[in-house]
Amino acid sequence: MAAGAAEAAAVVVEVGSARQFEELLRLRAKSLVVVHFWAPWAPQCAQMNDVMAELAKEHPQVSFVKLEAEAVPEVSEKYEISSVPTFLFFKNSQKVDRLDGAHAPELTKKVQRHASSGSFPPSGNEHPKEDLNLRLKKLTHAAPCMLFMKGTPQEPRCGFSKQMVEILNKHNIQFSSFDIFSDEEVRQGLKTYSSWPTYPQLYVSGELVGGLDIIKELEASEELDTICPKAPKLEERLKVLTNKASVMLFMKGNKQEAKCGFSKQILEILNSTGN
Secondary structure, three states: OOHHHOOOOOOEEEEOOHHHHHHHHHHOOOOOEEEEEEOOOOHHHHHHHHHHHHHHHHOOOOEEEEEEOOOOHHHHHHOOOOOOOEEEEEEOOEEEEEEEOOOHHHHHHHHHHHHOOOOOOOOOOOOOHHHHHHHHHHHHOOOOEEEEEOEOOOOEOOHHHHHHHHHHHHOOEOOEEEEHHHOHHHHHHHHHHHOOOOOOEEEEOOEEEEOHHHHHHHHHOOOHHHHOOEOOOHHHHHHHHHOOOOOOOOOOEOOOOEOOHHHHHHHHHHHHOOO
């Protein structure tokens, strides 16, 4: 279908080339354009295409577009598409928002918000621009060791993030993480804040240590263990717990509500002796 045929209501336009994509953005500059970067091998993309079709019926003034990410690599690279599905929002031929992942409720919310907004503010508009550095400072200091990654430690969404998590876990390093796909303002702002253009990024005490290549070098030189805080070993945790009070009871439930008969009986014995 030609880019100029961004006809109608309830139609999702399919784009197959970079030239066609740029032409569509130019022709539809006055309206909101929502682009789904998808892949035919990903079942979640098929589901989100169905969501797009429904949204197209509800928002005839919005242009909904499908673009196969691997078939038009120049466009995917330009907009840093590293996973599918990914959705980009355009106004006046400029990207104003982004959503990574198959999140139908969030996609619906973003479409509704942008479709009702004349200015189409960027994602994270609820945070004034002047507060961005403060937000980033708080995030980088949120834990002694902070990993900004694509996805979560349980479900990394890129190979580099997965490798970083594996290294940290192998060295028993205690860390918290932030999914940069969850906040486009943080994702872009942190690149400038730390002068580091790629992810993942590892911070210790609020200071950038580096990306995956740096962490691999630190691991090879055995410096990583001296820089990052270690998770307490089980033996140490148990020692602290057993010495927390002169009498320590490990039970099912708590003193107010025992969760098994044996725990209830031992509580009654201790209470009767004044312990």
